Amino acid sequence: MKRRHLLLAAAGAFAYGQTGSPGFYAIQNAMIHPASGPAIPNGTIVVRNGLIEAVGPSVPVPAGAWTIDGKGLHVYPGLIDALSTWGLPAAAPAAARPATPAADAPTGRRRGGGDETPANVQFLDDGGPEDRPSNTSWLKAGDLVQPADATLTAARNAGFTTAIVFPSTGVFAGQGSAVNLSGGRAGDMVVGSPVGQYVTLPTRSTAGFPASLMGSIAYVRQIYIDAEQYKAAKAMYAQNARGLQRPAYDRALEGVLESPRILLPATRKVDIDRMIRFGKELKIPVVLYGGAEAWRAADSLKASGVPILLNLKWPEHDRDGDPDAVESLRTLETRELAPSGAAALSKAGVRFAFYTTGLERPADVRRAVKRAVDAGLSNEEALRAMTLGAAEIYGVDDRLGSLENGKIANLFVTDGDWLAERTNVKMVFVDGKKFEPAPAPAGRAE
């Protein structure tokens, strides 16, 4: 008993002190939301060596653990941004890249749907070989992450512990990596890589081919045909090199072959249906992103089994717009119904996850999720879409996304329901390492 007191005192001291962590914690008497199952009131979760050692209603606190009294606290799996540029080198100065329609949000480059030209990250994009324009498929985001980036800290303070980051320039922008939002070196942060190839389909580029939707689609199609042929030639050569001319090494195709799945933009229902068909044709698993009109496409998504990433930056009134313009019914409808897409997908049993591109502050993320909840999504499904749902889509749910024994100790602790307006994030654990956000001043995420 006395010992426990001491421990608590020590934990308290740590909480307001700072240094070092033994990496061995037990949170007791907390409301635990595992995402993989129903909430556990008065539960205990034990974290050791970066992993979740135990979680449940009657888990004994092992000796030697720093015990945290979880009375009145909620424990959630760490949030995952399912499509992100956090921590990646910033875009080149505006002058060096093609004009983008909207101002870049600090959390990353605008990535609302399939329509815009991505910001041109000059030094990431050497243009690719001559016959492979707009292709940097070999890049891996995990290799490019800058651990000291302030964005990572801001996101972590809001309860995010993982981001699926992608290079974002070009038709074949490059490969994504699941990275934890803490670590001294990029290598420490990577949880899974590569997890997919990020594809944009420029429709109005001025930078050369492809500059139209039909051109972009034709180009992607050709790359996959070439990749198939390249793979066969390499296999043949590997079997018996003698007497054969070696197939020319092509890093653009290597990158494509390496990627376990392809991310395709799809905002409207027509895009969604088109990209589902396109994915079938490419014979590679497809993940769609965008989804402003997903509320209309739940059935086709369900039938195809294709998952979709929904942008939490719901369409909104254009502040720069013409004040006298009468907005079209379609604009109003999309604005009104986009947040209901998540509920529709959930009801239909479609796999989906959220991403935050375009949202600037943690409070905006919370409000955006809240809008999906207000439009019919259950609280549990909302949490799932930002944790386990994302992990499943990228095939990293064996290690991330829920509070289960043996998974990576990514979690965050709050003093209330995570979607409630006044809730504070008290602690965040990334890879078992504990962080405590500064007790919220008027802090912004960036």
Added chain:
Amino acid sequence: MKLAAFLLATAAFAADDSFVLRNVTIHPVTSADIPNATLVVTGGKIADFGPKAAIPKGAKVIDAKGLHVYPGLIDSASNVGMSEISSVRESGDVNELGDFNPQLRAVSSVNPSSDHIPVTRGNGVTASLIYPGGGIIGGQAALMHLDGWTWEEMAVERNITMQMRIPTTTTSTFSQTFGAGRRPFAETKRRYEERLKLTGEFFEQARAYQRRKAAGGGGFTVDRKLEAMLPILEGKEQLLVFAARERAVKDALAFAAKENVKIVLAGVREPGTAVKEIAERKIPVILGETLELPLEEDSPYDSPFTLPGELYKAGVTFAFGTFSVQFARNLPFQAANAVGFGLPYEEALKAVTINAARIWGVDDRIGSIDKGKWADLILTDGDPLEGRSQVKQMWIQGRPVSLETRHTRLYEQYTKRP
């Protein structure tokens, strides 16, 4: 012998613009149709017409049994003759650079040998208001006959109106839902205000010039640009102001009131609540193509078709223009489309004949079959607004005009292919 031949030739020439149509149904446009009538043309003008019009002695008589005669159609806005093939830069002469070019005259830019001229005639169009474009004030438009060896021969009125494009704040709305083609409104508005200011300043300059000229004095020198503005400032000439949407139309109306100038609105497409003011101020309107998408995504699909009927009901005087080179031939069908959507037939016909002539102040010469007017006539086998009708013969100022066109030549050529 030589002299006799000469006289004969002269006689033939003189007789060339005099003839009589017999057994024809006359559609004067300004009065009721007259079946089985006679129309007498003398010296290029309509001398007499009616069921009992007397045939002058020795006149060339054409029996037009079963056929109809109408006044030639007038296109109230086109670029016919100013551009041949739009993708061949050298063949185009429509737009000049710079914001203010009132001194430019479309009349001398029209190519009398353009292949588009006979093609347009083929559907019954005898005259066209040909305007230049570019910048804010693009230059002076001419009313031209669609026949003549030179532009001088073609011209009905050399400088009849001044083309002007009112600065607007139009932002793209059709694909706004998904952020396409967006531009911050503040930027659009700044540019709009800048251009409106420029326009105001130009008019001020012109007025200052007008005062200097009136004052006379030694220091006065002629400025072609400002000189060309005088008929506008004096109210002798109308400005042809292009404005499609409600806001632009309202801007145009406000501009006309502020500068105290006469205007004709051109290319009006979605005037909204401005219709009332257009009617009250008796401002004529030149309507464009009916077979067109609406400007706004949520506008009724048929709004381009119903607009003429709505303007008519509101009491607005209007005529049709094609605002085109190669589609100028569709003028009659443009009017016909409106008939299917609420415009009385007679009004549609007037909008391509007498109303056009009235708007341009040439109804003393063209636009209807009336005594003393020029014999700009078409002889058809039916209603000229009807696509199946054929124009059998055309006269401009009483002279027969060939109806052979590039289209008929190609038709002949390929029907002969074995």
